[in-house]
Amino acid sequence: MCLAIPAHVMSVTGDKAQVDFGQNVLREVNVSLVEAKVGDYVLVHAGYAIQKLDEKDALETLSLWREILSAENQ
Amino acid sequence: MEVQNYRDPELARRIAAKIREVTPQTGSFKFCHVCGTHEWTITHYGIRSLLPENVEVIAGPGCPVCIVPAAEIDESVQLAQKGMVMTCFGDLLRVPGSNGSLLDAKAQGADVRIVYSLTDAVEMARKEPEKEFVFFAVGFETTAPATAVEVLKAPPKNFSFLVAHRLIPPAMELLLGVGDLNIDGFIAPGHVSAIIGMKPYELFPRVYRMPTVVAGFEPIDVLMSLYMLMKQLKEKKPRLENEYSRVVKWEGNPKALELMDQAFTVTGGNWRGIGRLPDSAYKLRDELAEYDAHAKFGVKIEQGKDILLGCECHLVIIGKIKPDKCPMFMKACTPQKPVGACMVSSEGTCRVWAKAVATSKPLKP
Numbered sequence A: 001m002c003l004a005i006p007a008h009v010m011s012v013t014g015d016k017a018q019v020d021f022g023q024n025v026l027r028e029v030n031v032s033l034v035e036a037k038v039g040d041y042v043l044v045h046a047g048y049a050i051q052k053l054d055e056k057d058a059l060e061t062l063s064l065w066r067e068i069l070s071a072e073n074q
Numbered sequence B: 001m002e003v004q005n006y007r008d009p010e011l012a013r014r015i016a017a018k019i020r021e022v023t024p025q026t027g028s029f030k031f032c033h034v035c036g037t038h039e040w041t042i043t044h045y046g047i048r049s050l051l052p053e054n055v056e057v058i059a060g061p062g063c064p065v066c067i068v069p070a071a072e073i074d075e076s077v078q079l080a081q082k083g084m085v086m087t088c089f090g091d092l093l094r095v096p097g098s099n100g101s102l103l104d105a106k107a108q109g110a111d112v113r114i115v116y117s118l119t120d121a122v123e124m125a126r127k128e129p130e131k132e133f134v135f136f137a138v139g140f141e142t143t144a145p146a147t148a149v150e151v152l153k154a155p156p157k158n159f160s161f162l163v164a165h166r167l168i169p170p171a172m173e174l175l176l177g178v179g180d181l182n183i184d185g186f187i188a189p190g191h192v193s194a195i196i197g198m199k200p201y202e203l204f205p206r207v208y209r210m211p212t213v214v215a216g217f218e219p220i221d222v223l224m225s226l227y228m229l230m231k232q233l234k235e236k237k238p239r240l241e242n243e244y245s246r247v248v249k250w251e252g253n254p255k256a257l258e259l260m261d262q263a264f265t266v267t268g269g270n271w272r273g274i275g276r277l278p279d280s281a282y283k284l285r286d287e288l289a290e291y292d293a294h295a296k297f298g299v300k301i302e303q304g305k306d307i308l309l310g311c312e313c314h315l316v317i318i319g320k321i322k323p324d325k326c327p328m329f330m331k332a333c334t335p336q337k338p339v340g341a342c343m344v345s346s347e348g349t350c351r352v353w354a355k356a357v358a359t360s361k362p363l364k365p
């Protein structure tokens, strides 16, 4: 039940936001726990955004791991 | 957000090879996670089959629905029978109480409604002011902030909460005391950690010398966390690491923590299959008693019948046995006709195993 799904913030009005879960599945979620701006990625759990998702960090982590794995192989 | 990369079989193979490289040939190693979603990833992608023979991953009490004790289900059933509209997440409907579930109560005419989100329940209460609504607030630290948000927003007068939230770190500490479980490291739950941050896990390496890695939920996340754990073991330097830094910050979500502190006090709580754990449950603060269904309607049941005869949920929940060691697994107990709570909830270990048989997509190259 702690499943949380990333979504893209499309618009924000007060503590509500329209988010896109991909493939155009739009939903209104509560964003009072995060400071969400249009364009942010948020993690949504049971209708509430619980944290922002750092896209840059996500990509950097992956490339860092690839690097570590290669470096340690030598 | 591109998640495909976090499912890359080639990268998975390379991490698995690294795990093999750092795993000592002698001895055996057991890592424990405490999240139903981790168990799903592990079984769905066949992660166990990628690991060396002497490395085992077990599932601890990671299903917030499974560990709700029968007494609290009984309270919800009683409220529904008394004429309140009981609202809850779908997973809870079939969880057995001492004498039946909310679904049974519904079949007998009680008004029990499934909601996707707490917001929906509050909305229903606003639209039907002549009825009393109760929301069954179940879940770990991931779910508790929503309850805090709504209760502090002054919900409508005809709305109250049956709070059954539980906290994960005390359950992890319990596992370390279970005699022959012999855990060598923890995969800590990413979405609980998104809220509570890293600090509550500090005691595991410091006091218990237990390697602990907070991990995300894609197969690459889980494999990477296993590699990090194995490396810590090999170096004999247990520490707390964050594999899921794209979501989990050291301080967690300060706003959520602040609201939870305003809404709840921490108290002892019963866990199905485990018993009473000190400082492991949230209770609404006294100032919010008007929204506490216990106080408002005078329901309080202390003891219930948690485990039915023959069900091994109490051993599955603490990772002592795998579901297929239960004689009823996929025989008398199936997702269609579940016997224990672990087969009811989609996050329950038995249910995850039952489903994996049908749908798994192993990463094995």
Ligand code: SF4
Binding pocket: B310, B311, B312, B313, B316, B323, B326, B327, B328, B329, B330, B333, B334, B338, B339, B340, B341, B342, B343, B344, B350
């Ligand atoms: S398979 Fe069914 S009966 Fe056996 S432990 Fe799991 S839930 Fe209980």
